[in-house]
Amino acid sequence: MIDPFGRPITYLRVSVTDRCDFRCVYCMAEDMTFLPKSDVLTLEELDRLCTAFVRKGVRKLRLTGGEPLVRRDIMTLFDALGRHLKTGDLDELTLTSNGSQLARYADHLVRAGVRRVNVSVDTLDPDKFARITRWGRLDQVMEGLRAAKEAGLRVKINTVALRGVNDDEAFELIRWCGEQGFDLTFIETMPLGEVDVARVDNYMPLSLLKAQIGQRYTVRESDHVTGGPARYVTLAETGQRLGFITPLTHNFCESCNRVRVTCTGMLYMCLGQEDSADLRAALRADRDDTALDAAIDEAIGRKPKGHDFVIDRRHRKPAVSRHMSVTGG
Ligand code: SAM
Ligand code: SF4
Numbered sequence: 001m002i003d004p005f006g007r008p009i010t011y012l013r014v015s016v017t018d019r020c021d022f023r024c025v026y027c028m029a030e031d032m033t034f035l036p037k038s039d040v041l042t043l044e045e046l047d048r049l050c051t052a053f054v055r056k057g058v059r060k061l062r063l064t065g066g067e068p069l070v071r072r073d074i075m076t077l078f079d080a081l082g083r084h085l086k087t088g089d090l091d092e093l094t095l096t097s098n099g100s101q102l103a104r105y106a107d108h109l110v111r112a113g114v115r116r117v118n119v120s121v122d123t124l125d126p127d128k129f130a131r132i133t134r135w136g137r138l139d140q141v142m143e144g145l146r147a148a149k150e151a152g153l154r155v156k157i158n159t160v161a162l163r164g165v166n167d168d169e170a171f172e173l174i175r176w177c178g179e180q181g182f183d184l185t186f187i188e189t190m191p192l193g194e195v196d197v198a199r200v201d202n203y204m205p206l207s208l209l210k211a212q213i214g215q216r217y218t219v220r221e222s223d224h225v226t227g228g229p230a231r232y233v234t235l236a237e238t239g240q241r242l243g244f245i246t247p248l249t250h251n252f253c254e255s256c257n258r259v260r261v262t263c264t265g266m267l268y269m270c271l272g273q274e275d276s277a278d279l280r281a282a283l284r285a286d287r288d289d290t291a292l293d294a295a296i297d298e299a300i301g302r303k304p305k306g307h308d309f310v311i312d313r314r315h316r317k318p319a320v321s322r323h324m325s326v327t328g329g
Contacts (some may be wrong), residue, residue: 001056001057001058001284001296001297001298002009002300003269003300003301003303004303005254005303005305007021007254007255007256007257007303008057008257009057009058009257009258009259009300009303010057010058010059010060010227010257010258011058011059011060011062011227011228011257011258011259012047012050012053012058012060012062012114012258012259012260012261013061013062013063013064013259013260013261013310014046014050014062014063014064014261014263015064015065015066015068015260015261015262015263016046016064016065016066016068016071016074016077016263017040017065017066017067017070017071017263018034018035018040018062018065018066018262018263019034019065019066019067019070019071020065020066020067020070020098020272021067021070021098021100021101021135021136022067022098022100022133022134022135022136023133023134023135024120024122024132024133024134024136024160025131025132025134026160026162026189026202028072030134031076032167032214035263035264039264039280040263040264041263041264041265041280041283042195043071043073043074043076043077043080045280045283045284046077046264047077047080047081048072048289048292048317049261049279049283049292050081051081051084052083052289052292052293052296053296054089054090055089055259056297057295057323058090059090059092060090060091060092060094061081061084061090061092061094061180061264062094062096062118063077063078063093063094063095063096064095064096065096065263066263067097067098067100067101068095068096068097068191069095069097069102069104070100070101071102075105075109075112077107078093078108078109078112078113078114079111079112081093081112082112082113082249085113086113090118090329092115093112093113093114094114094115094116094117095109095114095117095118096117096118096119096120096158096263097117097118097119097120097144098119098120098133098136098141099119099120099121099140099141099145099148099212100136100137100140100141100144100149101144102117102119102141102143102144102145103140103144103146104147105146106144106147106148106150106151106153107147107151109151109153110151110152110153114153115152115153115154116153116154116155116156117148117153117154117155117156118150118155118156118157118158118185119141119144119145119155119156119157119158120157120158120159120160121141121145121157121158121159121173122159122162122166123138123163123165123166123169124169124172124173124176125138125169126137126138126139128165129141130193131286132162132165132166145180145182149181150181154183154194155181155182155183156182156183156184156185156243157173157177157182157183157184157185158185158187159173159184159185159186159187159205160186160188160189161186161187161188161189161204161209162189162202162204163201163202163203163204163307164201164202165202167204167208167209167212170186170209170212170213171213171216174213174217174235174238174240176241177240178238178240179302183240183241183242183243184207184240184242184243185230185242185243185244185245186206186242186244186245187244187245188203188204188205188206188245188246189202189203189204189245190271202304205272206244206245206246207246209244210233213235213242217234217235217237217238218235218236218237219233219234219235219236220233220234220235221233222234222241223243224241225255225317227255227256227258228245228252228256228257228258229245229246229252230243230244230245231243231244231245231246231252232244250259253270253305253306254305254306254307256270256303259299259300259303261279264280265278265281265283266278266279266280267279267295267296267299267304268298269299269302269304270303270304270306270307272306272307273304273307275302275304276299277295277296277298277299277302278295279283279292279295279296279299281295282294282295
């Protein structure tokens with residue numbers, strides 16, 4: 001799959017559920033209304049959909065959500081998709097998780113062929129963690145991380161930078177990740193979806209965080225690239241690699257290699273644009289994937305050149321109305 005701007009599409013992120021056992025303040029309102037089950041793709045449909053993308057050249061699959069590990073029987077999907085790793089058609093099967101269910105599933109994930117997991121941890125302070133996630137418990141996530149490590153999974157921690165909330169914890173997080181052997185990526189808040197908190201109040205440009213880190217460490221720009229919005233640096237003193245995801249302040253679109261599918265089968269060609277394609281209708285149109293293949297090809301032909309995120313300071317409205325839990329992180 002090559003899009004109109006010559007970019008090969010090799011990375012698919014799939015949200016397997018919009019539900020979650022946490023209610024992070026920047027991601028969801030506390031009283032979220034979730035989709036009716038009949039709108040959500042079955043595990044079998046998700047397998048058909050991912051397999052179609054693999055057939056078309058996707059080499060990396062990331063399952064996300066909502067919280068992917070709260071979907072019932074989700075391991076059957078991991079097991080099914082693992083077959084593409086065995087045939088060599090897929091290089092990587094991975095997931096982004098809040099870590100709450102990792103203690104239960106880490107071993108099974110490894111058996112399915114998963115080697116790496118991204119886990120979101122915004123703070124190491126249990127009270128602050130409870131405030132940010134509303135329903136989450138830090139000790140449960142820590143137990144999940146221990147299990148992941150023991151199972152042999154490589155872990156990358158994702159931390160959303162929130163001004164006045166966790167901007168005093170950067171060094172502690174860097175130290176902890178160094179100690180645990182985890183990679184660490186900071187994420188700037190993105191204006192996605194309506195949430196209760198005025199997002200501009202917590203907006204923290206990562207340039208500030210980087211400058212803060214530069215006062216203690218020698219920060220070297222790294223040429224590590226993933227085709228995504230992350231830019232990497234290395235800390236000379238420890239050799240640690242840090243990622244920064246800055247969609248609002250940097251343009252990463254020219255190297256974009258990815259598309260996203262929601263749990264209802266909507267394909268979004270760009271995280272920051274509303275244009276989409278309904279793959280559920282195509283999946284349910286026939287059993288032999290003819291309609292699905294055609295719908296994917298047509299949609300890739302519409303992948304836009306770039307996004308236009310902006311936090312609207314006057315109206316405090318998100319630039320894109322769907323939540324991150326819909327398209328996945
Ligand atoms: N539940 C899983 C988790 O928390 O990792 C996977 C889904 S979550 C939507 C994926 C990532 O998106 C998380 O790292 C989360 O912190 C991040 N995220 C959610 N809402 C965001 C927002 N408005 N701006 C920036 N990152 C956000
Ligand atoms: Fe759930 Fe992840 Fe959103 Fe937090 S960021 S509410 S864990 S989906």
